[in-house]
Amino acid sequence: MRFPFNVRDDIPLYLAPMAGVSESPFRRLCRRFGADVVVTEFLSAEGIRRENAATLDKLRFGADERPIGVQIFGADPLAMGEAARLVTDVFQPEFIDINFGCPVKKVVRRNGGSGCLKDLSLVESVIRAVSSSTHLPVTVKIRSGWSEEARVPVEIALRCQDAGAKALALHPRTRTQMYSGRARWEEIAAVSAALEIPVIGNGDIKTAEDAVRMQRETGCAAIMIARGSFGQPWIFDQTRALLEGKPKPDAPPIERRFEIALEHAHMAEEYEIDPRGAAIEFRKHLGWYVKGVPGSAELRRKLHAVESLSEVEDVFASYVANPHRYDDARVVAAMGDEGNEVEAAPAAA
Numbered sequence: 001m002r003f004p005f006n007v008r009d010d011i012p013l014y015l016a017p018m019a020g021v022s023e024s025p026f027r028r029l030c031r032r033f034g035a036d037v038v039v040t041e042f043l044s045a046e047g048i049r050r051e052n053a054a055t056l057d058k059l060r061f062g063a064d065e066r067p068i069g070v071q072i073f074g075a076d077p078l079a080m081g082e083a084a085r086l087v088t089d090v091f092q093p094e095f096i097d098i099n100f101g102c103p104v105k106k107v108v109r110r111n112g113g114s115g116c117l118k119d120l121s122l123v124e125s126v127i128r129a130v131s132s133s134t135h136l137p138v139t140v141k142i143r144s145g146w147s148e149e150a151r152v153p154v155e156i157a158l159r160c161q162d163a164g165a166k167a168l169a170l171h172p173r174t175r176t177q178m179y180s181g182r183a184r185w186e187e188i189a190a191v192s193a194a195l196e197i198p199v200i201g202n203g204d205i206k207t208a209e210d211a212v213r214m215q216r217e218t219g220c221a222a223i224m225i226a227r228g229s230f231g232q233p234w235i236f237d238q239t240r241a242l243l244e245g246k247p248k249p250d251a252p253p254i255e256r257r258f259e260i261a262l263e264h265a266h267m268a269e270e271y272e273i274d275p276r277g278a279a280i281e282f283r284k285h286l287g288w289y290v291k292g293v294p295g296s297a298e299l300r301r302k303l304h305a306v307e308s309l310s311e312v313e314d315v316f317a318s319y320v321a322n323p324h325r326y327d328d329a330r331v332v333a334a335m336g337d338e339g340n341e342v343e344a345a346p347a348a349a
Helices: 024-032 045-049 053-057 077-091 113-118 120-131 153-163 185-194 208-218 235-243 254-271 275-289 296-303 309-321 324-348
Strands: 013-015 037-039 068-073 095-100 138-145 168-174 199-202 222-225
Touching (some): 045 053, 045 077, 077 120, 095 120, 113 120, 113 138, 120 138, 120 153, 138 153, 153 168, 168 185, 185 199, 208 222, 222 235, 296 309
Parallel strands (some): 013 037, 013 222, 037 068, 068 095, 095 138, 138 168, 168 199
């Protein structure tokens, strides 16, 4: 099934739009590791139309990120149209994506994100307003409904298609589920069968094997990876290999993983204006990169205290020079916990 912009047509792999995560440095890194399409973190239409400096700053992207979509959210069709017009004229991405999926309370409170799903006529009005304000293809990201009682993913998807959406991503949970329970991939299959536009599957992808299994079970035209990319941007290369029937490449060894984390950190430092703020904001990525590494608890403790990139380099160098020291720290911590349990026992009795 053809996508409305220039991208490979054999199951493109998307990096999902994620607030505070899918910023330009991470998008660029994921592109290098095999992501075919990236999307900005979701941005307020009001912030864009009012030319809020912080919002416009998040619209910056480089040529190495293309093809890229800009995701906007809002419940006012007029504001959404104006935002789409500005994004088109000034930033010229490959497509504009509308967020009808975010379940976060502060967004939903204003009927943005998945809040729009309570009123499907509003969903249609927003899509039409955006489509009439840009020559770029307009795509949408939805959930399966506002609540279990209004869980109608096929109906929502058909109405999005009829209103002018050129591709649709589905996270098959309702807004009231947030991220609990499981993503019902069978709903992706039902939407894929019902629509004439490409459907992108999203939800519960933690490994490359998950991504391939979703595609095989649903027949979706593309795969969107979100939290499965945290600390492992190589998941895209691994997924592509499995889709092509090749052996899955091994995850990088620890030293190479640290190198990738530092490359990412350097890009973040160059992208952000405040180096200290960039280092502090980057701590979450560092925690993800060292997940599963022996002695990771002690390593994370040190990394979550850094205030500069040089400190990150020092922590990684110390670990590589003597990784067993971190194992020792873990043993000492465990012994301390046991001691606390022994001391607490008499009181409990």
